[in-house]
Amino acid sequence: MQIHLDQKDVSIIGKDLLEYAETLSEALGMDTLNILKEMKAGDLNHLILTFNHYFSDYIELLDSDHRMSS
Template sequence: MMASKTKAIMQIHLDQKDVSIIGEDLLEYAETLSDALGMDTLSIQQEMRSGDLNHLIITFNHYFSDYIELLDSDHRMSS
């Protein structure tokens, strides 16, 4: 059964003080979500890894912004 699309089921606050783990965390969330939604996990993760951290965040938002809203402290991270 596929999950129904609902805007921002969850919000994730990313700690900008430790940017080294942001990418790892988002890749893990992407794996969990894409598996649950029946998406091609490997392709999505490859696309996320194909650029810098900003590209990774934009790609994550492209696929998962209907389910997760990324927040940087008190601000929404743009897609």
């Protein structure tokens, strides 16, 4: 599955990724609270890298031009 992130509204990217992470981690039987805590432990770039660390096998994050690096 691919998720396209709207780079024009970066204020909602973090919130959206946290919601995806919560849903996915619960569905996959992962430690949701620790994953969300880790994602929130830094800036937006850290949040994206952490999301990719846990979920890149299931979701590919895309910005308007290309795949977001992991």
